[in-house]
Amino acid sequence: MEYCVKKHFILVHGFGHGAWCWYRLVSLLKLAGQRVTALDLGACGVNTNTKRLNQIASISDYLQPLMDLLASLPPAEKVILVGHSYGGFMISLAMESFPHKILVAVFVTAYMPNHKDPPVTLMQQFFKRNSIDFFMDCRFIYDQENQPVSATFGPDFIATKVYQHCQPEDLELAKMLMRADGFFLEDMAKESLLTEEKYGSVDRVYIVCEEDEVMKEEFQRWLIENSPPKEVKSVVGADHMVMLSKPKELCLCLLQITEKYQ
Incomplete structure (x- = not known):
């Protein structure tokens, strides 16, 4: 069914x-008459023109595709911005x-900072809540101060904690396409990255995934309390990859948001 509110x-x-x-x-969103850009x-991803991780010097380089896209929008256009997991930052x-x-x-099921504390405090809280055994066969690279610089998810971790409710073909797709990614802890530790006047002025909605084994529900609820x-x-029964395990339910949530926030 096509929704009359197109965003x-x-x-x-x-x-x-x-x-x-x-x-x-x-x-699903396109079938509902929406415009979508992923x-x-x-x-990251499969774009052969993108830089390699060792060529990304800062979080600004990492963010550039998103910032360029937003800067290119017509002056009067407003978008619905959706971030998953680490994409919340x-x-x-x-x-x-x-x-x-x-x-x-x-x-x-994303990191959602407040405007008072540096975003890095959320990652510190995540690592504090999970022992090294939690990460199973993930591979980390550390700097000279023993801080994690980047990581690659291991196939056992992906299958057990990230994609446990997904279709087998989506799990295999992930094993083929997932890449190492960076943490940018030094950039995330800077004060005043987010302000109440700008970040705080945008309406926010949080979607909890109740069976997420990465960002566990308890942690998601803590994030919500920390930055209401x-x-x-x-989404009931959703694992971390809700867009693959429960795509119809997530789509419905987003379409409801489309109708409410106009």
């Missing part, structure tokens, strides 16, 4: 992923730079 959705992937992970949701962040920084271009920001959004929605 432009911009979909921002999480750690190690790319635009490809949204393919089921993109199809993009690859720097050194990226849409937050985009909200700070382009608050006037964003109708509503949707955090899908305007609205909270839940």
